[in-house]
Amino acid sequence: MNWRRVDVAYHDPELDHLILAARPLLGEASGRCWFQRHWVCGPHLEWWFDGARPTWDRVREVLEAALRARPSRVRIDQDRLLAQHRHLAAAERIDEPLLPFYEDNTVHRAVPRSRAHVLGGVAAEELFHDFHSAASVAAFDQLDAVAAGESRLALAFELMVAAAHAYAEGGIAGGFVSFRSHAEAFLASTAQPGTVRERWDAQYASRAGELRARVADVVAGTPRGRAWAELLDGFAGRGDELIASGALVVEPASPDAVAEPDSEFHRALRGNRAWQEEVLRSASFRRYRLLLNLTYLQLSRLGVTAVQRSLLCHFAASAVEQEYEVSAIEIATGGT
Incomplete structure (x- = not known):
């Protein structure tokens, strides 16, 4: 497919309104269409189209009207x-020029970037294009909910728990280990992990009851959680086939990882032979890893930052540990 990409430079991080104003483009698209927030050449919103409509003139008309109505x-x-x-480019293996930055409040034609070399090939990239297209439709309803006053982070938490419960072995009582892993990886990367952990623990303690109840609600089944799991289900079987054939790479476990995290938790996991040889290599875990990473991509589309996502991982893991009386570190060391 011949993709077209249009970048909308917008330096204000509060750009939900710019996304929602562009909703007509989704309805007018003659092929697949999706959007994402991005950072190459400065903060911007990307729109991707693989059909002839909407035309460049129509895209520019809609986006420039939105910029005039509420400029950054x-x-x-x-x-x-x-x-x-520069750090992100290394982590994500992006070799595009990072400069010059776009001028704020401007619209640009841009060259579509290929991620085939990172994902494993063209077939894997097509899966991601299809996911982005389906998830962008869902994102409009999700951003509508945020605009109506719902907490962005609470919504993101719901999607994360729904994905883990639906696709991890053992449901959320097994899937929470990935949340602990990703939270610990972030903490290990900070200059003062102990200080950040204390702050996170205090934030969790102040809302533990609410978070535990939310986990229980999502596990029992919420409309949004079920809808998200159903959307992911459309990519599970296809992902299985691509992973099994080697056409889709699901490493590393965390989408922001550059090197193995140096934390007590990860050292324990690396020393757990059963985890390394049985869990990590299993088809079910690789499927879960893919679908959880797709969920993380949706969180980014919704405006959840990497730091916020890591905090949500800490919240989710802590809530599951208390609600289900399980321990990620015990699992990591080979206990139960």
């Missing part, structure tokens, strides 16, 4: 952002 007025520190972008 944020001044960014390009030097600080560029340092972050």
Whole structure:
């Protein structure tokens, strides 16, 4: 397919309204259509189309009208952002030019980037395009809920728990280990992991009852949680086939990982032969890893940052440990 990409430079991180204003483009698309927030050449929103409609003129008309209605007025520190972008480019294996930054409140034709070399091939990239297209439709309803006053992070928490319970071996009581792994990986990457952990633990303690109840609700079945699991189900079997054939790469476990995290939890996992040889290599775990990473992509589409996602992982793991009387570190060391 010949994809077209249009970038909308918008330096204000609050850009839900810009996404929602572009909803007509989704309805007018003659092929697949999806959007994502991105950072190469400065903060921007990307729209991808693989059909002839909407035309470039129509896309520009809709997006420029939205920019005029509510322009970004944020001044960014390009030097600080560029340092972050260089790190992200290395982590995500992006070799595009990072400069110059787009001028704020502008619309640009851009060259579609291929991720085939990262994902494992063209077939894997097509799966991701199909996912992005389906998930972008779902994102509009999810962002409508945020615009109506629902908590963005509570909504994201619901999607994470729903994915884990639906696709991990043992449901949420097994899937929570991935949340603990991703939270610990983030903590290990910070300059003061102990300080950050104390802050996270205090935040969790102040809302533990609410979070445990939310986990129980999602496990019992919420409309949004069920809908998200059903959307992911459309990619599970296809993902299984691609992973089994080697056409889809599901490493690393965390989408932001560059090297193996150095934490007590991860050292225990690396020393757990049964985990390394039986769990990590199993088809069911690789499927879960794929579908959880797809869920993380949706969180990014909704405006949840990597730091916020890591905090949600900590919340989810802690809530499951208390609600189900399980321990991630005991599982990591080979206990139950």
